[in-house]
Amino acid sequence: MNMRVIGGWLLVVLALAAVPVALPSAFYLGIATHALIFAIFALSLNILIGHAGMSSLGHAVYLGVPAYAVAWLTVQAGWQPVPTVIVALLMGTALSALFGILALRASGLGFLMITLALGQVMWGAAYRWVGLTGGDNGIRLPARPALLGFDLSSALSFYVLVSIVLLIALCSLWQFDRSAFGACLRGTRDQPRRMSMLGHNVWLIRWAAFITAGFWGSVAGVLYCFDYQFVSPQALSLPQSAEALLMVVLGGAGTLAGPVVGAIIITVIKTVVSSYVDRWYSLLGLTFIVVVSVMPRGLVPGIASWLRGKRA
Amino acid sequence: MTLTRRNVLQASAGAAALALTSNQARADEPIRIGFLTVKTGPLAAGGIQMEQGMLAYMKIKGNKLAGRDVQLIVADTGGSPQGTRTKAQELVERNKVHVLMGPVAAFEALAIGDYCEAQKMPTLGVAAAEDMTQRHSSIWFARATSSSGQCAHAIAHYAAKELGYKRMAVIGDDFAYGHEQNGAFLRVFEDNGGKVVQKLWPPLNAPDYGTYVSQVKTNIDAIFMSFAGSNGFRFAKAFNEYGLAGKIPILGGMTAMDEAILQQTGDDGLGIITASFYSPQYDNAANREFVATMQREYKIDPGYYASGPAVEAAILEAALLSVGGRIEDREALMKAVRANVVENTVRGPVRFDSHGEAIGNVYIRKMVKQGGRYINNVIKTYPDVSQFWTYPEAEFLANPVYSREYPPAKNLES
Numbered sequence: 001m002n003m004r005v006i007g008g009w010l011l012v013v014l015a016l017a018a019v020p021v022a023l024p025s026a027f028y029l030g031i032a033t034h035a036l037i038f039a040i041f042a043l044s045l046n047i048l049i050g051h052a053g054m055s056s057l058g059h060a061v062y063l064g065v066p067a068y069a070v071a072w073l074t075v076q077a078g079w080q081p082v083p084t085v086i087v088a089l090l091m092g093t094a095l096s097a098l099f100g101i102l103a104l105r106a107s108g109l110g111f112l113m114i115t116l117a118l119g120q121v122m123w124g125a126a127y128r129w130v131g132l133t134g135g136d137n138g139i140r141l142p143a144r145p146a147l148l149g150f151d152l153s154s155a156l157s158f159y160v161l162v163s164i165v166l167l168i169a170l171c172s173l174w175q176f177d178r179s180a181f182g183a184c185l186r187g188t189r190d191q192p193r194r195m196s197m198l199g200h201n202v203w204l205i206r207w208a209a210f211i212t213a214g215f216w217g218s219v220a221g222v223l224y225c226f227d228y229q230f231v232s233p234q235a236l237s238l239p240q241s242a243e244a245l246l247m248v249v250l251g252g253a254g255t256l257a258g259p260v261v262g263a264i265i266i267t268v269i270k271t272v273v274s275s276y277v278d279r280w281y282s283l284l285g286l287t288f289i290v291v292v293s294v295m296p297r298g299l300v301p302g303i304a305s306w307l308r309g310k311r312a
Numbered sequence: 313m314t315l316t317r318r319n320v321l322q323a324s325a326g327a328a329a330l331a332l333t334s335n336q337a338r339a340d341e342p343i344r345i346g347f348l349t350v351k352t353g354p355l356a357a358g359g360i361q362m363e364q365g366m367l368a369y370m371k372i373k374g375n376k377l378a379g380r381d382v383q384l385i386v387a388d389t390g391g392s393p394q395g396t397r398t399k400a401q402e403l404v405e406r407n408k409v410h411v412l413m414g415p416v417a418a419f420e421a422l423a424i425g426d427y428c429e430a431q432k433m434p435t436l437g438v439a440a441a442e443d444m445t446q447r448h449s450s451i452w453f454a455r456a457t458s459s460s461g462q463c464a465h466a467i468a469h470y471a472a473k474e475l476g477y478k479r480m481a482v483i484g485d486d487f488a489y490g491h492e493q494n495g496a497f498l499r500v501f502e503d504n505g506g507k508v509v510q511k512l513w514p515p516l517n518a519p520d521y522g523t524y525v526s527q528v529k530t531n532i533d534a535i536f537m538s539f540a541g542s543n544g545f546r547f548a549k550a551f552n553e554y555g556l557a558g559k560i561p562i563l564g565g566m567t568a569m570d571e572a573i574l575q576q577t578g579d580d581g582l583g584i585i586t587a588s589f590y591s592p593q594y595d596n597a598a599n600r601e602f603v604a605t606m607q608r609e610y611k612i613d614p615g616y617y618a619s620g621p622a623v624e625a626a627i628l629e630a631a632l633l634s635v636g637g638r639i640e641d642r643e644a645l646m647k648a649v650r651a652n653v654v655e656n657t658v659r660g661p662v663r664f665d666s667h668g669e670a671i672g673n674v675y676i677r678k679m680v681k682q683g684g685r686y687i688n689n690v691i692k693t694y695p696d697v698s699q700f701w702t703y704p705e706a707e708f709l710a711n712p713v714y715s716r717e718y719p720p721a722k723n724l725e726s
Contacts, residue, residue: 135488137418138422229426234392281353
């Protein structure tokens with residue numbers, strides 16, 4: 001590892017540690033926590049969009065299903081937090097394995113439509129299967145549980161947990177990107193036919209990427225349920241999937257920092273700016289249009305190349 | 313008994329006020345009301361009217377309740393449970409509001425129920441979800457408007473007893489609010505000798521009601537619709553386009569023919585009978601002024617959405633008067649809300665049951681054209697309607713909440 005890489009990671013850790021100092025009120029810390037959870041979610045979607053080159057409009061499945069699993073297992077089955085979290089993660093990941101088999105029969109627009117359809121199926125099930133999900137009324141999680149003796153009820157302790165999970169996600173996705181597998185995945189994105197001729201199983205590589213995305217999405221889903229302590233079909237809805245897509249594209253697909261930046265910007269517009277601006281949806285749209293027309297590859301790559309241009 | 317409770321309360325409030333007269337600075341602070349509504353997305357029409365209703369009412373009151381200035385902080389939830397939760401946290405933790413009003417939709421209200429309970433936040437709700445004042449009631453929550461079933465019970469009784477209908481169909485939006493209204497209608501209608509022979513559930517955002525209108529049985533006496541927003545207007549239009557107008561009468565719930573959409577509905581809605589906890593025709597000083605202000609400021613008659621906050625604000629003011637303006641004493645405030653009988657709200661007299669739900673008038677209204685304008689003309693008033701209708705409370709609460717399947721429809725014909 002060279003100094004720049006170490007410096008970069010130190011900066012991330014420092015920034016995460018600085019947030020509770022700079023924003024001592026529980027309310028702002030709560031918003032920072034929402035943003036980081038969506039950063040994990042956007043990072044998981046970025047594996048598909050950025051690394052595998054496959055746009056999905058059904059990623060909310062991996063946010064919503066584990067969230068429902070956590071709420072249901074805790075409230076209805078009375079399970080302890082640790083087995084609940086493990087089973088919820090397994091469910092989300094297993095579901096992504098299954099849906100991967102279905103969706104990867106196609107690529108490009110076909111893939112997009114199949115993921116959209118699968119997402120709508122799950123949304124419809126959550127909406128209609130009232131006995132299991134409470135339908136429109138959702139399921140309430142009475143309190144944030146203590147995980148391994150670590151009490152999560154305060155805003156600060158939950159923020160610390162989410163920050164640690166985000167750091168783990170960033171580290172492992174960074175390694176993922178640098179690994180031979182990451183290189184293969186980019187190969188299938190850019191030259192699938194050549195990869196296949198070289199003897200790589202393109203389908204299997206994509207499927208593994210799909211499952212990895214599903215796993216990290218599920219991690220975000222579990223945290224989402226702990227955060228809001230409420231799950232309703234909205235967590236599985238198309239707008240939720242589209243919002244994650246927007247975060248990735250806004251920040252910069254294929255980069256590590258991009259989805260995080262995108263998630264922070266969109267969360268801030270949704271929660272903070274909306275208190276001052278009535279037409280915040282329009283502002284969100286406008287931001288997106290400006291970024292896409294000025295920096296078509298997203299904010300992070302756009303600013304990076306602008307800085308390089310200035311230095312040269 | 314109510315009287316003794318109130319007396320005790322006033323006495324204790326007086327003692328508390330004495331104890332705190334030294335703390336004058338706090339009493340000079342404005343009362344901060346956090347107002348959760350929806351200003352973006354599909355629920356925005358109702359949410360904006362809710363805000364207008366509140367603004368109009370506060371304008372009449374000179375922006376004061378019980379002699380204290382009011383600071384209204386309006387937050388847009390975006391119509392999502394997550395957004396509602398974030399905004400509720402913002403209002404409570406950052407703006408330090410004394411009381412919450414809203415939100416619009418049941419799923420939003422349910423998303424913040426536990427949070428308000430944990431924060432001991434006095435909340436005056438308008439969303440109609442039955443269980444908020446039934447199986448999951450809380451001392452921190454009261455609703456001065458109506459539960460989903462409260463008005464539907466009354467119109468079901470009217471249909472069976474006054475109109476003499478025997479066979480009816482029910483149609484409603486396929487979400488909890490529609491399910492609860494139709495369940496309530498079915499129960500009272502069948503207990504009074506009627507039969508519900510058909511249930512139809514179009515999705516909330518059905519683009520066109522044609523396919524549903526064509527399924528409606530023709531050998532029925534009438535159809536009950538429990539739509540929200542502008543869906544009632546759209547259904548009535550489709551109903552008439554298929555030539556069913558005048559052949560099958562339409563009845564509706566409290567949001568099916570809202571005053572806000574009456575002028576758009578026009579002739580398509582003539583003769584539709586609906587039930588609501590509020591009528592712009594109700595004749596008292598508060599309501600005359602409220603209706604006039606709404607017409608002057610926003611050019612609409614107030615209906616379900618606009619009147620809710622006006623009723624809640626009156627309830628809040630009465631409770632404030634009972635606790636000597638001291639909104640900071642949250643527990644005494646919420647006790648006063650439930651103990652008071654408020655005679656002069658815009659919907660008429662209101663008192664509360666032990667679960668925090670209003671007991672008040674329900675108006676049966678028929679849409680007519682009068683002086684070039686369309687209005688819902690009151691044809692009967694059911695006084696003192698409880699959310700439990702005439703059923704014993706314990707028995708009512710032992711049953712599951714009204715849903716798509718409950719109460720079971722035994723008389724469906726395929």
